[in-house]
Amino acid sequence: MTTEKQLNMQDSQVKPIDETRPTAPVIHVSPSPHLAQSTTSTRRMMVDVLVALVPVVAMSLFVFRGYALFQLAVCLGGSLAAELLFVKMRGRPSTLKDFSAIVTGIILAMSLPGTAPWYVGLIAAFVAVGIGKIIFGGLGMNLFNPAMVGRAFVMISFAGALAASGFEDVRSAVDAVSQATPMNAYKMNGVVAPLAHLFWGTTNGSLGETSALACLLGGLYLIVRRTVSWEIPAGLLLAVLVIGGVADLAGPADGWTVLHHILGGSLLFGAFFIATDPVTSPLTPRGKFIFGLGVGMLIMLLRLFSGYPEGVMFAVLLMNAVTPLINRWAIPVPFGEQ
């Protein structure tokens, strides 16, 4: 034991000059350097995310039609305007070209219900960019996922528009919007949506979350391009699989299986597009896996035991908050093992 300890101490003493090892313990609460240093790499990354979002956006336009177009316009316009305004207030050169505001705007729009009134998207976009990102010092410095900060703000503010009942508009001409969301129909009335509907995405829900297929396509592209690391979605899905499986076996046989847990709600959208934000997730592969596990466990906790039908947003925000701790915890251990 003592030798191990000594080894550790030696390690920490030589660390500053040992360049082969990650210097992460020194920068554990600081921004991810690979993002903040070079605009071109940030831009490449953001373009990748945009490409990956194409199937999701296309599917939402197909299912929700006008609603999706409207929400996209509001959120994109809002986040670009907010970025322009706040960056100017700070007296910094414009950061519009790194595309991060566009990504935030699209992810935000995809996480809102199409039926939300215009001010919801606009306020969410300003909060996402202003309070979620700029106030911490801009991209790379933010602790919390900006889009989720914006969404949480409007979700609590305008509970009527964003709670499960807000998604429905019985008179709507668009089929999906006139139904209850699958998650809520199950939570309130025990109605189980067919798996095929959840997979293709012809159900009601937040714009980008309904189609499991589109999220999988986009997510796989991101992983293949190494824009996001596979550890986070893997940890997340593993946690959901295990807890959902146990709940499936132990709970009542009401037809809501572990597959419903994975394909339903915003789980896949969250796993590939929201939890994987490189700025607000841990640095090391090990940390990322722990982060993914944590998000998955919190999602299942919220889904099974809280009053909310879905828990992806709160789960990601909570795990964002402990990311610095995971960073600190996940890095030193491999040294001891060497």
Added chain:
Amino acid sequence: MSSENQKTIGGLKSSNLVQAWLVLVLAMGFGVSLAGVQLALGPIIESNKINETLEKIPELVLGNALAAKMATENQTLEIAPRQVTVTKAGRAKFYSVYEARYQGDLKGWVVKTKGQGYADTIELLLGLSPDLHAITGLFVLDQKETPGLGNKIVTDAWRGQFIDAPADRSLVVVKTGAAQPGEIDAVTGATISSKSVTALINTAIGDLRKPLTAGTATVEEGGKDNG
């Protein structure tokens, strides 16, 4: 004064008690003044606490218009509080019931009841007609339901649905458009809060029907619907 004091007690300076004389004197003085404050204000505070419930009673029993009219004419209801114990499934349950009379005639009952809502305990005051046929009013004393959704149970519009609702059958919460008497519209997005309130009311009426209709001589017609 202080320097004189210090000279005389010079040798005793090390004693904690002597050093703390100022604290002791202050404590005595403050204690006496606090006692005075409590004597002067205590009765007012007590009556505030009781009035909080009593003030609501005329409105709950008679309705807004009549209660306001009574207040302007300086008339008051005679209110007699009583404790009703109901034994259900081997467990005793207590209800505070207020009996409201005007010039000897029974005008109605007000029942205080509480139970689990969506977020936390909900505490209600429920006005009932003398024969327990109808609900005459509802007031939410305490609730911590979700702001923006569940806490709409306190609004006049929602509570108003209960006025004149029949009390001889269970109220039912419906999601869209209450059409028949005895149906209550759920607060949009807060079905659980709405159901909790309605269930509390149904339970309270069910529990109290026998004790209240049996215990009073003024309710002659109460026998025909003992539930």
Added chain:
Amino acid sequence: MADQPTATERLIQGILPENPVYRQLLGLCPTLAVTNSLMAAVTMAGAVGFVLLCANVIISLIRDLLKPHLRIVVFTLTIATFVTIADRLLAAYLYQMSKTLGPYIPLIIVNCIIICRCEVVASKQAPIVAAADAIGQSLGFGLALSSIAAIREILGTGALFGLRVMPALWPDWVIMVLPPGAFLTFGLLLGAINWITDKKKA
């Protein structure tokens, strides 16, 4: 004693230059907890003002008798007495408000503003200066609380002092009257004030 600020200086200092909330960051518990309506904020500021004034004057009167190691006991005793009186007064004459403020009135006992002013001013200077200081600090505290409460109440309920000021179309930002709204508003206002002061200096 010659370099101690005068009564007027103390009074003016308390309002903005040494504002207890925005400059000294003291008394943040009530600042965050009771600012969801302007009426509650004003009542809270009034109660703190009353306790601060009484405690400051009493401490200043007995300042020559204080022993260094017993002074905190004396402060606490005095403050606790006046807090109890304030609490009883509110319960007797503003019963609804006293229910709204709940535990935050008794918690004035541990409000750092009061013990700080007793230590800094009342235990060193004459009653007149102590009283002026108490008034200045209370005004500063009241100003800070009302500024936060006004923003939160307008955005969160569309009303001010319970009266609707925003058009009927205004969607209430419920989050503003909830605890997160307190942190956001306070943080943004604090940032704005620092930003303005920095600009003035430059």
